[in-house]
Amino acid sequence: MIHRLRLSKLTLWSSIFLAFILFFFILSPPSPSPAANRRESWGSHHWEKRVTKSACRNSDSGFTVLVTGAAGFIGCHVSLSLKQRGDGKVLSRAGVFVVEGDINDAALIRKLFDVVHFTHVMHLAAQAGVRYAMQNPHSYVHSNVAGFVNLLEASKDANPQPAIVWASSSSVYGLNSKVPFSEKDRTDQPASLYAATKKAGEAIAHSYNHIYGLSITGLRFFTVYGPWGRPDMAYFFFTKDILKGKQITVFEAADGGTVARDFTYIDDIVKGCLGALDTAKRSTGSGGKKKGPAQFRIYNLGNTSPVAVSELVRILEKLLKVKAKKKVMVMPRNGDVQFTHANISRAHRELGYMPTTDLETGLSNFVKWYLDFYSPSTKNPASSSSSSSW
Numbered sequence: 001m002i003h004r005l006r007l008s009k010l011t012l013w014s015s016i017f018l019a020f021i022l023f024f025f026i027l028s029p030p031s032p033s034p035a036a037n038r039r040e041s042w043g044s045h046h047w048e049k050r051v052t053k054s055a056c057r058n059s060d061s062g063f064t065v066l067v068t069g070a071a072g073f074i075g076c077h078v079s080l081s082l083k084q085r086g087d088g089k090v091l092s093r094a095g096v097f098v099v100e101g102d103i104n105d106a107a108l109i110r111k112l113f114d115v116v117h118f119t120h121v122m123h124l125a126a127q128a129g130v131r132y133a134m135q136n137p138h139s140y141v142h143s144n145v146a147g148f149v150n151l152l153e154a155s156k157d158a159n160p161q162p163a164i165v166w167a168s169s170s171s172v173y174g175l176n177s178k179v180p181f182s183e184k185d186r187t188d189q190p191a192s193l194y195a196a197t198k199k200a201g202e203a204i205a206h207s208y209n210h211i212y213g214l215s216i217t218g219l220r221f222f223t224v225y226g227p228w229g230r231p232d233m234a235y236f237f238f239t240k241d242i243l244k245g246k247q248i249t250v251f252e253a254a255d256g257g258t259v260a261r262d263f264t265y266i267d268d269i270v271k272g273c274l275g276a277l278d279t280a281k282r283s284t285g286s287g288g289k290k291k292g293p294a295q296f297r298i299y300n301l302g303n304t305s306p307v308a309v310s311e312l313v314r315i316l317e318k319l320l321k322v323k324a325k326k327k328v329m330v331m332p333r334n335g336d337v338q339f340t341h342a343n344i345s346r347a348h349r350e351l352g353y354m355p356t357t358d359l360e361t362g363l364s365n366f367v368k369w370y371l372d373f374y375s376p377s378t379k380n381p382a383s384s385s386s387s388s389s390w
């Protein structure tokens, strides 16, 4: 239980601030906590030994992946999935070694690249969330722009360079009104600072690909949800507030039109991330020098099935067996867009990506996890359901 609570806090922390780095294939004795990893002092001989050991691969075809944001929602699912399939696993007992740090810490990132030859970087650390950008704009620039550049700098100097797969966002489509959103559509009208920093990330990624020969794949995630999710996302805090009998605010468009999202279940997203890693070609440069053109890709990872937020609430009411206290209001001008809908044909063709989880099924998994994790009062009619999906 203590372990679970700690994880929950970490998930929250990393989604609001940033940045844990986890890498594989670590096997370490059960790690006391990320904080303890840091206390061990990251430059020490013992630390280097653990890092090196953890990064050994069991075959030449395995990957050694640096996953940033590993304590965050998508990062922890991707990390566990990589671990389960055994990439880089060398010791008798699988485990994950988490290095707590900021992706802006150039010395730490350089040290990691000195100690390990990463074949891939799965960059999922970010300041996420659309509306929070109005409260804390600088954290978006710090994590999504400066932190990303810091990671790319270390990656381009590495010899050999890793291939990079990183998290962009459906929010880059901004005010684009052509649906479904295709990777070819315009992305030059962001509706929030968050979207602008993700769009900046795509431009920065292109420049590193062009100048240094880094192989880079950007994944535009569409409103990802599921167990161990982000408490700042609507489906998560709606669940919490409905159970507490608190009023929730459901947005509608100014003309009374539907506000909808292409909600995408975490397990489908993880498959897309692994597909991107598996199909990433090698970077062509080394030690900061380009040796030829390198792969540059961008993919939508969505569900291709937008659902109105009012319908999301209806499903939650059914699963929780509690009627929500709803206040419907016009969507404030805080960065939200009215509608998202992914065209995923490119990801299907090139990554084999095919989401299989509809919103009701995915939310049912989430609600089971939520009730099990938070064990709300037994007075709650929905609390009898308790199995966790993990």
Ligand SMILES: O=C(O)[C@H]1O[C@H](OP(=O)(O)OP(=O)(O)OC[C@H]2O[C@@H](n3ccc(=O)[nH]c3=O)[C@H](O)[C@@H]2O)[C@H](O)[C@@H](O)[C@@H]1O
Binding pocket: 128, 129, 130, 168, 169, 170, 171, 172, 221, 222, 223, 224, 232, 233, 234, 235, 249, 250, 251, 259, 260, 261, 309, 331, 336, 338
């Ligand atoms: O797809 C994406 O790229 C983005 O998806 C989510 O952003 P968002 O779709 O806004 O997700 P939520 O904040 O969970 O909102 C979901 C829906 O609920 C609505 N909402 C939100 C809050 C609220 O109080 N009421 C309400 O109706 C929003 O307008 C939105 O339509 C994530 O928070 C972003 O980090 C991610 O990049």
